[in-house]
Amino acid sequence: MYKRILIPILMLMISMQSSMAGDGADQYLGKWALHFEGGMGWLEVRKEKGFLDADLLWIGGSVTPVANVYIANGKLVATRAYKTTFDKADGSKREHTITHLLELEGKGDKLIGTMTIPAKNGDGANIYYIHADRVPPLAAAPDLSKIKYGKPINLLKNGMSDWKLLEPSTKSGWDFDKGILVNNPAQEEGKPHIRYGNLRTNEEFEAFNLKLKVNVPEGSNSGVYLKGIYEIQVMDSYKKELDSHHMGALYSRITPSESAEKKAGKWQDMDITLCDRHVTVILNGKKIIDNQPVEGVTGGAMTSDEFKPGPIYLQGDHGSVSYKDIVLTPIVK
Secondary structure, X not given: OHHHHHHHHHHHXXXXXXXXXXXXXXXXXXXXXXXXXXXXXXXXXXXXXOEEEEEEEEOEEEEEEOOEEEEEOOEEEEEEEEEEEEEOOOOOEEEEEEEEEEEEEEEOOEEEEEEEEEOOOOOOEEEEEEEEEEOOOOOOOOOOOOOEEOOOEEOOOOOOOOEEEOOOOOEOOEEEEOOXXXXXXXXOOOOXXXXXXXXXXXXXXXXXXXXXXXXXXXXXXXXXXXOOOEEEEEEOOOOOOOOOXXXXXXXXXXXXXXXXXXXXXXXXXXXXXXXXXXXXXXXXXXXXXXXXXXXXXXXXXXXXXXXOOEOOEEOOOOOOEEEEEEEXXXXXX
């Protein structure tokens, strides 16, 4: 009797597993811009030697591999996980793995779904309702010798009147004195952390060359965002190993070809060209990123939409930094 019941159940389970395993993974392959209220994200899904894999950017930080990705009932499901600890009643510590769950479904170039992020203490979760657009493939690298430029714009000609806080509710640590734009996000010991604001241009741009000078104190950190979505890293990384999080890198995406940064406290020259989703960075006279493709937005981006103009914005919530001689020259198309 038990055998007669068990065999059909096993056959049904095998049939369901087979159906779910081949349930449309190919339609999710590619790069996706994730849009939701109050934030942005980016996802790439691909097959690696027959296995499904993915990288995810969620609001801030770096692009990182997911913990797992699979297709279930026609949905794309991806998880990312990190470990945390809490104190138990007996004084010992307990380690937990917190899993964020991304679920998307749809066809063609549009997806909808959710990201579920549990509270660290397990009491509830935040659910973000997402819609996603497929990011078109990158075109060939532009021939920079043939592009035409418009009239240069001195972004500090009028002091700070051509700039404003990106987040109006935050405190400004920015000041302008004798041609130098200075950020000093001071914190007071023993008092609650103050959130300082990033600074953005009033005007928005599409493709351009941007030249500036920057001075980073020892141990400090900032960033120059192109169109408000691509961060060129600014930090004290003198004599550190090459890394996609160090001076002149496209944050977490492109590692400089060589180290060109100066010691902390010295003025450094940045020469950046953004054209057709390709970026070139010349740091202190050395070309460290050479017309390389930009695969997607970086952490802290204002939006995940790569196809509209955006401002230059300077990161002001990390550390002290000074900028001067900021000149943008638009590319004429």
